[in-house]
Amino acid sequence: MAHNIDEGTTGERAYRRIRNDILQGRLAPAEKLKLERLKEDYGVSVSTLREVLSRLSSEKLVVAEGQRGFEVAPVSAEELKDIASLRLLLEVHAIAQSFQSGDMEWEARVVAAHHKLAAMEEKKKAEGSPDIETWKRYDWEFHQALISACGSRELMETHGAVFDKYLRYQMLALTDRGEIAAREHRQLMELALKRDAAKAGDVLKAHITGGLAHALAAGRIV
């Protein structure tokens, strides 16, 4: 998910920074993106910005209307539900494929990713919330590991894009199901090793719809 901070061209770096700022809510939904201001904030020229914003508008994280410039994509409960259900569709299917053809390397990836995630969740329970950003990354990496043997690059990339949008809502809602999510993560890992795709699908459904309900209940998303 996160690449080295100063890897690639200036444009790529700006792309990653701005994308992250949208995902983390530092650039608020529906906020107008004035080029002059962004130029200051990110230290790049307008042409480069434009390149970055075009790319983000392809990913629907930014909307670009006519010749009225760019703004951060708005959020809505409607879209959140939509995204959650699409994520569920893709991830359930990918898990089934993955459980079928996963080898030992895959099992190792799943166990490793879960280990990191579980450690983070444990730490969070103890000390409060240390580093939301890396915690969310571990969450991403765990779910990615689960489906990493599905055998379809297209499926994984599409899932990744949807997951990121889902993550944005989670960050905006500032919601956290703590131990419940942690238990579900453990269940998913165990079911992966048992290759029980059907049960894993059920758990994932609960995981996602639970997270969705929790985010909606927080009331920060209209």
Next chain:
Amino acid sequence: MAHNIDEGTTGERAYRRIRNDILQGRLAPAEKLKLERLKEDYGVSVSTLREVLSRLSSEKLVVAEGQRGFEVAPVSAEELKDIASLRLLLEVHAIAQSFQSGDMEWEARVVAAHHKLAAMEEKKKAEGSPDIETWKRYDWEFHQALISACGSRELMETHGAVFDKYLRYQMLALTDRGEIAAREHRQLMELALKRDAAKAGDVLKAHITGGLAHALAAGRIV
């Protein structure tokens, strides 16, 4: 799919033209996209081109590696299979949803879209291949109409993106299952009116895997 030819900014027009040229194979897979040449061909400046190509690289129709410029995304039998199976997953699901909640307006859209497509297929059978581009557009519009009552904007957009990539392969393979595809289209329309999502799923599976096999058999895709 196709918007008015001179709608929007210069950049948007160039975007549509280049995108179309990739989808139609006029810009060949893995072809290097030299900015100087494109500048001539499309009559826009390098910065504008760069904006367009960035956007297309988000859609994976163009690849942009490091500071070595852009090239048209390559094709492979592997990716084609991948795309076909993702399209099937999304479209079967969307059809089920759509059949469940489609109203009379939806039925009318389906019938209308099928009418245009069938007329084109009839004409093609009679006169050879008149206008591949509009024929493919009618195909797109028909499948889009079928799922247009699925209730999920995300699902429709994702499906649209995948469908376009699938279409690119069809154009490259120059394959045509003619009457078989036409019969399947008719069946899909009839099953839509009968709200028989299960059978429609089967027909769609045959439709897509048949098209896939036909394209691969043409041997133009390595």
Next chain:
DNA sequence: TCAATAGGTAATTTCAAAAATATATGATGA
């Protein structure tokens, strides 16, 4: 003969300013 390197050329990337477009402000007349 081969590898390594230096120099030159071609391409990409980035920038800052000009052109085009939209938004805000104020004046005029009903």
Next chain:
DNA sequence: TCATCATATATTTTTGAAATTACCTATTGA
């Protein structure tokens, strides 16, 4: 007072050129 139009300002869009980076070729030394 209100709507309409003209002017001015702000913002976006597009351009062309400077800075950077990659690529090719030839020369040197082993």
